[in-house]
Amino acid sequence: MTCVSPKVGHHASLNATPKSLWASLDLRSEDAPTLSGSTGAGCRLHVLVRLNVLLWPVGRQTVSLAPMPPLRLVLKNLFKHKIRALLTVGSIAVALFLLCVLRSLVVSLDAGVRASAINRLIVQSSVSLFVYLPESYEAKLRQVDGVENVCRWNWFGGIYQEPKNFFGQFATDADTLLDCYPEITIIDGSNETFQKERTSCLIGKGLVDRFGFAVGDTIPIIPTIFQRRDGRAWEFKVAGIYESSKPNVDQSTLFFHDAYLDRALESGDAEGPRGAGLYVLKTRAGADHTAMMSEIDALYENGPQRVQTTTEAEFQAQFVSMIGNVPLFVGSIGSGVMLAILLAAINTMLMAAREQTRDVGVLKALGFTDGRVFGVLMIQSLLLCGIGGLIGVGFAKAMEPLFVQFLGTMFPGYAVTNDVMLAGLLVTLGTGLFAGIVPALNAKNLPVIQALRATA
Amino acid sequence: MALVPFSYNTRSLFVRRSATLLTVLGVGATVAVLSGVLALQQGFETLFSKSGHDDIIVFLRPGSTSEGDSIFTLERVQTMMKTLPDFALNEAGHPLVSGESYLAVRRFKLDGGETNVPVRGVQPMSFEVVGDALRMREGRRMTPGTDEVMVGRKLTDRVQNCQLGDVIQFNTTPFRVVGIFEHDGPYASEIWGDRDRMAEALERPVFNRVVAKLKPTTDLAEFKTRMESDPQVPSKVMTEREYLMSQTEMLSGVLKGLGYFLAFIMGIAAVFTATNTMLAALAARTHEIGILLALGFRPLAIFVSFMFEALLLGLIGGLVGCLLTLPIGGVDTGTMNFQTFTEVAFAFRVTPEVLITAVTFSLILGLLGGAWPALRAATMRPTRAMRRE
Numbered sequence: 001m002t003c004v005s006p007k008v009g010h011h012a013s014l015n016a017t018p019k020s021l022w023a024s025l026d027l028r029s030e031d032a033p034t035l036s037g038s039t040g041a042g043c044r045l046h047v048l049v050r051l052n053v054l055l056w057p058v059g060r061q062t063v064s065l066a067p068m069p070p071l072r073l074v075l076k077n078l079f080k081h082k083i084r085a086l087l088t089v090g091s092i093a094v095a096l097f098l099l100c101v102l103r104s105l106v107v108s109l110d111a112g113v114r115a116s117a118i119n120r121l122i123v124q125s126s127v128s129l130f131v132y133l134p135e136s137y138e139a140k141l142r143q144v145d146g147v148e149n150v151c152r153w154n155w156f157g158g159i160y161q162e163p164k165n166f167f168g169q170f171a172t173d174a175d176t177l178l179d180c181y182p183e184i185t186i187i188d189g190s191n192e193t194f195q196k197e198r199t200s201c202l203i204g205k206g207l208v209d210r211f212g213f214a215v216g217d218t219i220p221i222i223p224t225i226f227q228r229r230d231g232r233a234w235e236f237k238v239a240g241i242y243e244s245s246k247p248n249v250d251q252s253t254l255f256f257h258d259a260y261l262d263r264a265l266e267s268g269d270a271e272g273p274r275g276a277g278l279y280v281l282k283t284r285a286g287a288d289h290t291a292m293m294s295e296i297d298a299l300y301e302n303g304p305q306r307v308q309t310t311t312e313a314e315f316q317a318q319f320v321s322m323i324g325n326v327p328l329f330v331g332s333i334g335s336g337v338m339l340a341i342l343l344a345a346i347n348t349m350l351m352a353a354r355e356q357t358r359d360v361g362v363l364k365a366l367g368f369t370d371g372r373v374f375g376v377l378m379i380q381s382l383l384l385c386g387i388g389g390l391i392g393v394g395f396a397k398a399m400e401p402l403f404v405q406f407l408g409t410m411f412p413g414y415a416v417t418n419d420v421m422l423a424g425l426l427v428t429l430g431t432g433l434f435a436g437i438v439p440a441l442n443a444k445n446l447p448v449i450q451a452l453r454a455t456a
Numbered sequence: 457m458a459l460v461p462f463s464y465n466t467r468s469l470f471v472r473r474s475a476t477l478l479t480v481l482g483v484g485a486t487v488a489v490l491s492g493v494l495a496l497q498q499g500f501e502t503l504f505s506k507s508g509h510d511d512i513i514v515f516l517r518p519g520s521t522s523e524g525d526s527i528f529t530l531e532r533v534q535t536m537m538k539t540l541p542d543f544a545l546n547e548a549g550h551p552l553v554s555g556e557s558y559l560a561v562r563r564f565k566l567d568g569g570e571t572n573v574p575v576r577g578v579q580p581m582s583f584e585v586v587g588d589a590l591r592m593r594e595g596r597r598m599t600p601g602t603d604e605v606m607v608g609r610k611l612t613d614r615v616q617n618c619q620l621g622d623v624i625q626f627n628t629t630p631f632r633v634v635g636i637f638e639h640d641g642p643y644a645s646e647i648w649g650d651r652d653r654m655a656e657a658l659e660r661p662v663f664n665r666v667v668a669k670l671k672p673t674t675d676l677a678e679f680k681t682r683m684e685s686d687p688q689v690p691s692k693v694m695t696e697r698e699y700l701m702s703q704t705e706m707l708s709g710v711l712k713g714l715g716y717f718l719a720f721i722m723g724i725a726a727v728f729t730a731t732n733t734m735l736a737a738l739a740a741r742t743h744e745i746g747i748l749l750a751l752g753f754r755p756l757a758i759f760v761s762f763m764f765e766a767l768l769l770g771l772i773g774g775l776v777g778c779l780l781t782l783p784i785g786g787v788d789t790g791t792m793n794f795q796t797f798t799e800v801a802f803a804f805r806v807t808p809e810v811l812i813t814a815v816t817f818s819l820i821l822g823l824l825g826g827a828w829p830a831l832r833a834a835t836m837r838p839t840r841a842m843r844r845e
Contacts, residue, residue, distance in 0.1 A: 081735075083735065084732050084735060084736070087728040087729070087731055087732045088728070088729075088732060090724070090725075090728050091724070091725035091726075091728035091729055092725075094721055094722075094724045094725040094728075095722070095725050097721070098718070098721050098722065126562065126627075127559075127561055127562065127626060127627045127658060128559050128560055128561045128562055128572075128658075129560065129562065129572065129797065130524065130559055130560055131559070131658065131659075131660070157525060163521070163706075222519070223519065224519060224520055224521060224525040225520075225525045225527075227517070227518075227519055271527075272527070273527075302628060303627065303628045303659075304659060305627065305659060306627050306628060318570050321565075321568075321569035321570045321571070322569075322570055322571055322572055322792060322797075322799070323792050324571065324790055324791055324792050324799050325789055325790060325791055326791070326792070329493075329496070329791075332492070333489050333492070333493070333718060336485045336486075336488055336489040336492075336722075337485075337489070337722060339481070339482075339485045340482045340485040340486055340722060340725060340726065340729075341725065343478045343479075343481050343482040343485070343729070344478075344482050344725060344728070344729040344732075346478055347475055347478040347479060347482070347729060347732065347733060348732060350474060350475065350478070351475060351732070351733075351736045410710075
């Protein structure tokens with residue numbers, strides 16, 4: 001790359017500049033015309049001297065061949081008003097951060113559906129989530145062709161210390177849980193201890209992060225459904241800590257023995273509904289799920305409790321559907337945010353373009369084609385939004401662990417995925433294009449003389 | 457101290473109308489998001505808090521937080537009805553007390569997907585306890601002891617099989633819809649049927665709560681403590697208003713938190729935009745500020761002038777935001793009440809509180825966005841300012 005300055009006058013395209021314009025300019029170079037005197041020349045001179053320095057990437061050849069806008073000019077223009085650039089980048093970053101977070105929340109609602117295992121079926125009451133299925137169903141389910149293993153899940157619904165500490169607790173079949181859920185791995189303690197000790201429990205690593213529980217601790221849970229005769233809290237000793245490799249199993253759940261609950265209910269030490277909330281069926285490879293689902297549903301067609309058998313994905317989707325309008329709300333909020341950033345970006349670009357009107361005239365006078373002038377303004381807009389967008393998206397990603405900690409119970413599986421980040425950057429790009437187009441077009445179509453006459 | 461005429465600012469906003477418009481819309485969008493979420497929260501909370509009565513008493517099992525996890529056996533409910541002397545009597549001399557069952561059942565929505573609808577099994581006395589709050593809109597009340605149900609008005613256009621004459625199946629038993637009722641509170645999202653028939657159909661022989669009216673002479677505070685340690689049927693006693701308010705805590709908290717979180721984040725962006733606009737306005741008028749200072753206007757007057765302009769910008773933005781929010785007022789929506797895991801329908805409510813909060817917020821945005829540019833304007837040297845074009 002050669003520098004245009006100081007031999008501006010020899011430049012091929014500059015020679016096409018009207019002579020009258022040169023007459024008002026003093027370029028202070030050896031072989032360029034050294035004329036001055038008209039009013040405002042000092043200022044224009046200043047602009048041109050600055051341009052000489054700025055135009056370094058523009059070689060003689062590149063001017064006419066490649067319409068690449070001079071990057072350094074773009075950057076200098078962009079940060080001429082540092083505060084304005086910072087504020088704009090800041091507001092775009094904030095907005096993109098928010099958009100990514102909102103989008104991630106909506107995506108996380110479906111995370112469980114997408115991660116669902118294909119070899120599990122769920123048997124639940126067709127009447128209500130709160131109706132318990134008889135314990136006698138288990139033996140019959142085991143005989144259904146294609147069923148390899150069965151695991152019972154019972155919602156316990158207790159409270160740890162106070163309601164805001166909400167997390168799920170399930171009474172489950174300790175012997176079959178890990179076989180049915182191979183995505184669960186024990187990272188501390190052991191499954192053997194859990195299976196051996198009837199009052200022990202497995203807890204997710206999310207609970208360790210939130211409450212600092214460790215293996216060997218006893219967790220008191222105040223019951224809401226299964227009241228104890230002695231009026232005290234239930235106590236579960238931590239035998240192991242699990243981690244799930246997929247978002248269909250919540251990382252903040254406490255699993256304990258259904259036998260512990262059953263015996264307390266049988267002996268009268270506690271009272272509450274008997275039965276199973278759900279039966280999870282692990283199926284054999286190649287099992288015909290459609291046939292199995294209709295077979296099981298038909299088994300209890302005439303009661304005592306009708307069941308509905310679904311794939312795990314359908315089961316998860318049912319909960320998403322029950323949450324109702326949440327995605328719609330979040331979507332509306334997202335469009336509000338989008339509108340706000342778009343307006344902010346357009347505002348800045350209009351202001352920037354207004355100030356650069358005279359520069360545009362000078363650039364055109366120097367022989368910049370309309371297309372390249374367009375490019376200079378467009379790239380400014382894209383860069384401004386791009387920097388803001390990158391910061392916002394990056395910040396959303398960086399804050400991910402914090403959000404997981406605070407929203408984990410309501411939005412298990414919250415993650416700023418690559419898709420979300422890509423979408424965020426595309427929004428940024430779109431905003432940049434949209435905000436830049438009007439000022440860039442204006443600049444492109446502006447007659448040279450009119451542009452030069454403009455006052456900042 | 458002579459103030460710079462306010463028309464100077466209003467005209468300035470008008471002259472720079474494209475920047476003004478964009479800033480106003482930006483602030484407006486921010487304010488609209490805040491007031492939209494608050495209108496949702498108000499609608500939800502009003503549904504519960506305004507429809508509760510202080511003279512209706514709700515009994516739950518101690519330790520439970522809602523009727524979803526409260527249980528009373530038949531014997532306990534009968535004991536309560538027979539032994540407690542505190543219930544008010546109706547004209548026929550019967551105590552105004554009724555046991556109810558409550559279950560969230562899975563139903564299909566008209567537009568696809570599933571939802572949880574509360575089904576309440578009631579005893580004949582329930583109607584006397586609830587009184588005029590329940591109004592029949594179509595058809596008639598269900599007849600006690602039969603397989604008939606009546607459906608809340610808010611369900612008819614959201615959930616399948618909820619029109620007059622439809623048949624709703626619970627487990628293996630079909631129930632016929634004989635009436636549609638209206639209620640200002642959450643009952644309008646429920647299905648009501650006979651308690652004993654529901655218990656049989658759903659295989660749930662238990663009661664979930666007891667509602668009653670007490671004798672006017674009853675000391676409620678004393679009654680509450682007495683019932684907590686009642687040897688036969690210990691129970692948690694609340695007025696219906698208290699009970700319904702307690703049902704909104706979780707979602708109301710989430711919505712308020714969400715609203716202010718969004719407002720805070722979007723507010724930062726809006727303040728940045730407002731600052732930008734004010735700085736541009738300042739840059740274009742540097743020369744004029746020099747003249748104003750030279751004319752003898754005090755720096756404080758210049759500061760006040762620019763602050764006024766920023767506040768005006770914020771205020772117009774706030775009003776635009778309010779205008780954007782107003783149309784959603786009264787629009788029906790539904791949301792999951794996490795306390796009972798059922799969907800409850802209500803309308804957005806753009807209350808005066810919402811609007812006041814929105815306008816205050818927009819003024820704060822203007823204040824924050826204008827403070828620094830105004831300070832810069834006020835601290836300019838007249839000679840230097842005037843030298844600028």
